Amino acid sequence: MSFNRKSSRQMQQVTVKTIEQVTPRVRRIVFGGNTLADFTVPNPGAHIKLIFGTKPNEPIDDPRKLRSQMRTYTPRYFNPNTKELTVEFVLHGDGLASTWAAQAQVGETLTVAGPGGGMDIPENLKTMVMLVDESAMPTAGMVLEALPAGCNPIVICEVEDASEQRSLSSSIEVKPTWLFRQELGAKPGTLLENYLPHVVANVKDFDDSFWLIACEANTMRRMRSHLLKQQGINKDRLVTRGYWKSGASNHPDHDYGES
Ligand SMILES: Cc1cc2nc3c(=O)[nH]c(=O)nc-3n(C[C@H](O)[C@H](O)[C@H](O)COP(=O)(O)OP(=O)(O)OC[C@H]3O[C@@H](n4cnc5c(N)ncnc54)[C@H](O)[C@@H]3O)c2cc1C
Incomplete structure (x- = not known):
């Protein structure tokens, strides 16, 4: 078994398409957008980076700010036909990502980088x-x-x-x-x-x-x-x-x- 630690930093703007409250503490959010045309089907154990709080298409030039706005998530499903990416968020309480997911609305945008890593x-x-x-x-x-x-x-x-x-x-x-x-x-x-x-x-x-x-x-x-x-x-x-x-x-x- 080998584990690939490399990740891609290519960033894509995505839009929330659907939101499902799976359990009291988990929200499944499906993202879509033409920008996912080049997204590759991830290996098991792969991760993506979600970048929060940025305005659409606004580049973050300061690497420290970029790091503080990023969180790591799992690209649970990617449908290459519809170009839809599903992420399951744990609503654990205070936290940039958890708070965003708890309040997310259909139509909101977010930036995604990756996927990278994963297991063979x-x-x-x-x-x-x-x-x-x-x-x-x-x-x-x-x-x-x-x-x-x-x-x-x-x-x-x-x-x-x-x-x-x-x-x-x-x-x-x-x-x-x-x-x-x-x-x-x-x-x-x-x-x-x-x-x-x-x-x-x-x-x-x-x-x-x-x-x-x-x-x-x-x-x-x-x-x-x-x-x-x-x-x-x-x-x-x-x-x-x-x-x-x-x-x-x-x-x-x-x-x-x-x-
Ligand atoms: C490879 C990888 C894949 C991941 N995939 C997923 C995924 O698919 N879904 C998912 O929900 N998470 C996933 N995570 C975990 C996620 O990155 C962290 O939970 C992250 O800290 C959430 O960011 P935040 O902004 O909500 O909280 P942060 O700002 O990072 O933390 C705020 C506070 O919340 C606490 N906290 C953070 N996460 C949790 C938690 N899960 N339970 C209880 N307390 C917590 C911290 O200790 C801190 O005190 C993954 C992590 C890695 C490394």
Whole structure:
């Protein structure tokens, strides 16, 4: 399994076409626009950059300002025929992107850069293990759709409560294990962390498996360390990503937990 970290900075202006409230904390927004004519179908695990608060066609020349206005999201679906791009936003509370998504209206515009990165999934993979929170469920769905026939997916999703359960894919049926923070008063990521030993016990052969852990950055690091140091998993079989970090705004998109 290999992971491509490169991303494209080509920027496109897009328009909100439809908005669907999927769960109380997730909004699915479909963007359209002729500018998406050159958008490429993303690999599973790819990301895009969304640039907020810019006026249409107004270039941001100051790189620091540009960075502060950008957030990283998953191009969940791209339909090359209709040139529509779907993004699923977690409404986590205060935050440039979350606030924008909570208030977005059809017809609004936004700037998109990318896509970039993503995984090449080997044809002979036997077991795909994914431990994700709600922000990485779009990635988990993309990975599921790219798995070879016969590959066994093991998916653990940590969400706020039972009302946040949602289908990971419209084409692949999988029954994730759901972990609910609210009923235990748990901090984000800690339920995934506590559940990790159960998952390890159920994976028969590490060498036939590949692991994706994507969630809050501090918990991701502890899970990475557990798998590498206590379980001796080969690091080439593991992709870990801090999708966001507790208390930090605009956490960098390249936090793989390696340092
Ligand atoms: C490769 C990649 C793909 C991603 N794909 C998606 C995606 O498809 N959908 C999605 O919703 N997110 C996704 N994320 C996560 C998203 O980039 C972050 O959640 C981002 O911080 C949101 O920006 P913001 O402006 O709303 O909040 P920020 O301004 O970055 O942060 C404000 C505050 O909110 C907290 N916060 C940020 N995110 C969360 C969260 N998810 N839950 C709880 N508290 C949070 C921060 O700790 C901070 O205290 C992805 C991240 C990466 C690296």
